[in-house]
Amino acid sequence: MTVVTRVLVLNGPNLNRLGTREPEVYGTQTLEDIRSMLAAEASGVDIDLRQTNDEAELIGWLHEAVDARTPVILNPAAFTHYSYALRDAVALVTEAGVPVIEVHLSNPHAREAFRHTSVVSGVATGVIAGFGAGSYRLALAQLVRGT
Numbered sequence: 001m002t003v004v005t006r007v008l009v010l011n012g013p014n015l016n017r018l019g020t021r022e023p024e025v026y027g028t029q030t031l032e033d034i035r036s037m038l039a040a041e042a043s044g045v046d047i048d049l050r051q052t053n054d055e056a057e058l059i060g061w062l063h064e065a066v067d068a069r070t071p072v073i074l075n076p077a078a079f080t081h082y083s084y085a086l087r088d089a090v091a092l093v094t095e096a097g098v099p100v101i102e103v104h105l106s107n108p109h110a111r112e113a114f115r116h117t118s119v120v121s122g123v124a125t126g127v128i129a130g131f132g133a134g135s136y137r138l139a140l141a142q143l144v145r146g147t
């Protein structure tokens, strides 16, 4: 069994605004709150949480993950629904045997029709959605403990 010492927690567009609006959909926690919660739960695991509004930067981080064989928790935000470039980058990582767990704060299937499609899910290792910041916690537990 591989011991996980570092996890990349990658977040897509607009998630830097988390905690500032639509708390009924996304909760009140900021990304920094989520980072500290994950770090507190997994001592000995380096939680490298990043956010970008730039598709190319997000893809570059996935290339970094495959090169370093670092497991990934990914909230692709709106890229989820249409970015084939992001899908291809996720496939590069998972096909190399490095896990990528797709997470969502909300449950996209309970929302507008355009959110019902994820072009990423088919190449992700797994998907966790609808539990607010808990989606990230569940993903981390799976990566670190396999539970």
Ligand code: CA2
Residues within 6 Å of the ligand: 013, 014, 015, 017, 018, 019, 020, 021, 022, 026, 075, 076, 077, 078, 079, 080, 103, 104, 105, 106, 107, 108, 115
């Ligand atoms: O539920 C999720 O985590 C989403 O990935 C969030 C995306 C949305 O496009 C996906 O369908 C589902 C939206 C991220 C925008 O985040 C904000 C949060 C609070 C305030 C403003 C933006």
